[in-house]
Amino acid sequence: MKEQHNSVQKFIKQFETFEQHLNGRKSSAVHRLRRKALSDFREIGFPGSKNEQWRFTDLSALLNTLFESHHLNPPAGLRKADINSFTFNNNEIQLVFVDGFFIPELSDREQLPDNVVVDSLKTVYSHQAEPFVSEMENDRLFQDDSFRALNAAFLWDGAFIEIGSGVELNRPIHLLFFASKEADGKMDHPHNRIYLRKGASAKIVESFISLNTGTHFTNALSRVELAENARLEHYHLQNENLQSFHIGNTLVKQDRSSFYASTSLTFGGKLTRNNIVTSLIGEGAETVLNGLYMGQADQHIDNNTVIRHETSAGTSHELYQGILMNRSRGVFSGLILVQPHAQKTDARQSNNALLLSDEARIDSKPQLEIYADDVKCTHGATVGRLDKEAIFYLRARGIDVQEAKNMLTFAFAEKVTEKISIQPLRRIVESLILKRFKTIEHFNIEM
Amino acid sequence: MLEVKNLHASIEGNEILKGIDLKINRGEIHAIMGPNGSGKSTLANVLAGKEEYEVTRGEVFYNGKNLLEMAPEERARAGIFLAFQYPVEIPGVTNMYFLKTALNEKRKYQGLDEIDAVDFLALVREKMKVVEMDQSLLNRPVNEGFSGGEKKRNEIFQMAILEPRLGILDETDSGLDIDALRIVANGVNQLHDKDKSFLVVTHYQRLLNYIIPDYVHVLYNGKIVKSGGKELALELEDKGYDWLK
Numbered sequence: 115m116k117e118q119h120n121s122v123q124k125f126i127k128q129f130e131t132f133e134q135h136l137n138g139r140k141s142s143a144v145h146r147l148r149r150k151a152l153s154d155f156r157e158i159g160f161p162g163s164k165n166e167q168w169r170f171t172d173l174s175a176l177l178n179t180l181f182e183s184h185h186l187n188p189p190a191g192l193r194k195a196d197i198n199s200f201t202f203n204n205n206e207i208q209l210v211f212v213d214g215f216f217i218p219e220l221s222d223r224e225q226l227p228d229n230v231v232v233d234s235l236k237t238v239y240s241h242q243a244e245p246f247v248s249e250m251e252n253d254r255l256f257q258d259d260s261f262r263a264l265n266a267a268f269l270w271d272g273a274f275i276e277i278g279s280g281v282e283l284n285r286p287i288h289l290l291f292f293a294s295k296e297a298d299g300k301m302d303h304p305h306n307r308i309y310l311r312k313g314a315s316a317k318i319v320e321s322f323i324s325l326n327t328g329t330h331f332t333n334a335l336s337r338v339e340l341a342e343n344a345r346l347e348h349y350h351l352q353n354e355n356l357q358s359f360h361i362g363n364t365l366v367k368q369d370r371s372s373f374y375a376s377t378s379l380t381f382g383g384k385l386t387r388n389n390i391v392t393s394l395i396g397e398g399a400e401t402v403l404n405g406l407y408m409g410q411a412d413q414h415i416d417n418n419t420v421i422r423h424e425t426s427a428g429t430s431h432e433l434y435q436g437i438l439m440n441r442s443r444g445v446f447s448g449l450i451l452v453q454p455h456a457q458k459t460d461a462r463q464s465n466n467a468l469l470l471s472d473e474a475r476i477d478s479k480p481q482l483e484i485y486a487d488d489v490k491c492t493h494g495a496t497v498g499r500l501d502k503e504a505i506f507y508l509r510a511r512g513i514d515v516q517e518a519k520n521m522l523t524f525a526f527a528e529k530v531t532e533k534i535s536i537q538p539l540r541r542i543v544e545s546l547i548l549k550r551f552k553t554i555e556h557f558n559i560e561m
Numbered sequence: 562m563l564e565v566k567n568l569h570a571s572i573e574g575n576e577i578l579k580g581i582d583l584k585i586n587r588g589e590i591h592a593i594m595g596p597n598g599s600g601k602s603t604l605a606n607v608l609a610g611k612e613e614y615e616v617t618r619g620e621v622f623y624n625g626k627n628l629l630e631m632a633p634e635e636r637a638r639a640g641i642f643l644a645f646q647y648p649v650e651i652p653g654v655t656n657m658y659f660l661k662t663a664l665n666e667k668r669k670y671q672g673l674d675e676i677d678a679v680d681f682l683a684l685v686r687e688k689m690k691v692v693e694m695d696q697s698l699l700n701r702p703v704n705e706g707f708s709g710g711e712k713k714r715n716e717i718f719q720m721a722i723l724e725p726r727l728g729i730l731d732e733t734d735s736g737l738d739i740d741a742l743r744i745v746a747n748g749v750n751q752l753h754d755k756d757k758s759f760l761v762v763t764h765y766q767r768l769l770n771y772i773i774p775d776y777v778h779v780l781y782n783g784k785i786v787k788s789g790g791k792e793l794a795l796e797l798e799d800k801g802y803d804w805l806k
C-alpha cells in the first residue's frame with residue numbers, strides 16, 4: 115500500500131514538472147481536462163495485487179521505476195532514412211511521432227482525399243479546444259482506470275483521424291511512434307482519436323518502435339468510433355526494446371452494421387499489457403479480434419479483451435496465438451459479455467499458446483457472461499508444445515531439426531499473420547518472427 | 562548397402578526388437594511380413610532414426626557408415642526414405658513448400674545448388690503423373706484432411722521426388738483401393754533400378770504381385786523367424802503364421 119502511494123506520488127510530481135513547461139497554456143480548457151484526469155488518477159491509484167483484472171500481471175517493476183515526462187522540445191536528428199525500414203515502402207499515409215512529438219518532416223500526408231483528416235491531435239486541440247474537450251468529457255474514459263486517467267493527464271499529442279461518410283480510403287494510414295535514443299527513462303502517453311463516419315472504410319496501423327535500448331514507458335490510448343456501415347482494419351504492432359513497458363488501450367464503439375477488425379502484434383517490451391474493449395452498440399455489428407504475441411527471455415505479455423454485445427445480431431470472432439520461449443510469460447483474459455437485448459449474438463473465441471520451453475508459462479482466462487438466451491457463444495483454449503511426431507516426420511524428409519521446429523512455429527503464427535491484408539506489414543511481421551528464430555536463447559531445450 | 566546385425570530395440574523399457582539380422586544389397590527388394598505387433602514398424606522407425614526407440618544392442622551399417630550415429634535428417638539426406646504407416650498431418654505447412662525444402666536439403670548435402678522454381682515445378686508435374694495425384698493436394702497443408710489413401714499416395718509422391726537409395730515402405734498398401742495399389746506399386750517399380758533398394762512391410766501377398774521381392778522375411782515377436790523367396794508370401798497367405806511359432 116505504501117509503495118502504491120509512493121508511485122502515485124511520483125507520477126503526480128512528474129505532472130507538476132510537465133505543467134511548469136506549459137507556461138501560459140496552463141489555464142486552457144485542455145489543461146483543465148488534464149487536471150481533472152489527474153485528480154481522477156489520484157483517487158483511483160494503481161491496481162493493487164488483489165485486483166482481479168491484474169491478477170497475473172505484477173506492475174511493481176513498472177511502478178518502481180521513475181519515468182520523466184516529456185522533453186521541452188522535440189528531439190532532432192532523425193532522418194527519413196533512419197525510419198524507412200519500419201514503413202510500408204513509403205506508400206502509406208504516414209504520421210511520425212518521436213518521443214511523443216509529431217514530426218511533420220518525417221510524415222507524409224500527400225494526396226489525401228476530400229473529407230479525410232489525418233492530423234496531429236495537438237494541432238486539432240490547439241485550434242478547436244472546445245469541441246475536443248467536450249468530446250473528451252462526454253467520453254468518460256478516464257474516470258475508472260488508472261492508465262487511461264494518466265494518459266489524459268499527460269495528454270500531449272497523438273493522431274486525429276476522421277474519414278468522412280462514404281469515403282473508402284485505399285492507402286493504409288500508418289502511425290509510427292518512435293522512442294529515440296534520448297528516450298531512456300522517459301514516458302510517453304500518445305492519444306489517438308479515430309472516427310469513421312457512415313459507410314467509410316480504412317486501414318490504420320499503429321507501430322511502436324524503440325530506437326533506444328534503455329527503459330521507457332509507453333502508455334498509449336486509441337479511441338475508435340465507427341458509424342453505421344463503417345469498416346476499419348486496425349493494427350497494433352509493438353516492437354519496443356526488452357527493457358520497456360507498454361500499456362495499450364484501445365476502446366471501440368461500433369454502430370449498426372459496422373465492421374471492426376483488430377490485429378494486435380506484440381514482439382517487444384519487458385512488460386506489455388494490451389486492453390481492447392469493443393462495444394457493439396448498433397445492431398448487426400461485427401468485431402474481429404486477432405492477436406499474435408511472441409515472448410522471449412523474461413518478457414511478460416498480457417492481452418486483455420472485452421467484447422460487449424449490447425444489442426442484437428452482433429458477431430464477434432476472436433483468435434489469439436501466443437508463442438512463448440525461454441522464461442517468458444503470457445496472459446490472456448477474454449471476456450465476452452452478451453447483454454439481455456443482444457439476441458442472435460454469434461460470438462466465438464479461441465486462444466492458443468505454444469510453449470517452447472519448460473520455464474515459459476501462460477495463464478488464460480476466457481470468460482462468458484451471457485444474459486440473453488438466443489445466442490451462439492463458443493470459446494476454446496489450448497496450451498501445447500510442438501508436435502514431436504510432426505518434427506520427426508519433417509526430419510525424416512531431410513529437414514534440419516531446428517528448421518523443422520521453426521517451420522511448425524511459423525505455421526502456428528501464420529494463423530494470424532495470414533489475415534494481415536497489408537502485404538508490407540505482413541512481411542515486416544514475418545521477418546520479426548524469423549529474426550526471433552535466430553536469437554541465441556531460442557530453442558535451446560530438449561523437446 | 563544395409564546391414565543390420567543383432568539389433569535390439571526397446572521403447573519405454575519394453576524390448577520390441579530382439580535380435581534382428583538383415584542384409585540388403587544394392588538393387589534388392591525385401592519384403593517383411595508378420596502379425597500385428599511383431600515389430601515391423603519399430604524396425605522401420607529405428608532405421609529412420611526415431612529417437613523414442615532405444616537401441617540396446619547390435620549395429621546397423623548403411624553404405625559402410627554407422628547408421629545409428631546419424632540424425633534422422635542426415636539419414637534422409639543420405640538416401641533413406643521411410644513411407645510412414647501413419648503419415649503425420651502438418652498444419653500450416655503446404656505440401657509444395659515442404660517438398661521443396663526437403664529436396665533442397667538433399668541437394669545441399671549432395672553439393673548441388675537449390676533447384677530453381679521452374680525446374681521444381683516441372684519435376685512436380687512429372688511425378689504427380691506417376692502417382693496420379695491430384696493437383697489440389699499440393700497447395701494444401703501436408704496431409705491435413707487428406708483421406709487415408711491420399712496420404713499414402715502422398716508418401717509415394719514424396720518418394721518419387723526425393724529418389725531415395727533405400728525406400729522403406731511401412732504398409733503403404735493398407736487402406737488402398739485396388740487402383741491405388743497398382744499406382745503405388747508402379748511408383749516403386751519406376752524408381753527401382755540396380756542401385757536402389759526397397760524394404761517393403763506388408764500384410765498382403767497381393768502387393769507382392771506388383772512389387773516382386775527378391776526375399777521375404779517373417780518377423781515374429783521381434784525376431785526374423787523365417788526368410789525365403791517370393792513364394793514364402795504365398796505360403797503365408799495360405800497357412801497364416803501359426804506354423805512358424
Ligand SMILES: Nc1ncnc2c1ncn2[C@@H]1O[C@H](COP(=O)(O)OP(=O)(O)OP(=O)(O)O)[C@@H](O)[C@H]1O
Binds near residue numbers: 575
Ligand atoms: N510407446 C510404446 N510403449 C510400449 N509399447 C509400445 C510402444 N510403441 C509400440 N509399442 C509396442 O511395440 C510392439 C510392436 O509395435 P509395431 O508398431 O512395431 O508393430 P507392427 O509389427 O508394425 O504391427 P502392425 O502390423 O499392427 O502395424 C507392439 O506390441 C506395440 O504395442
Ligand SMILES: [Mg+2]
Binds near residue numbers: 601602603646731
Ligand atoms: Mg506397423
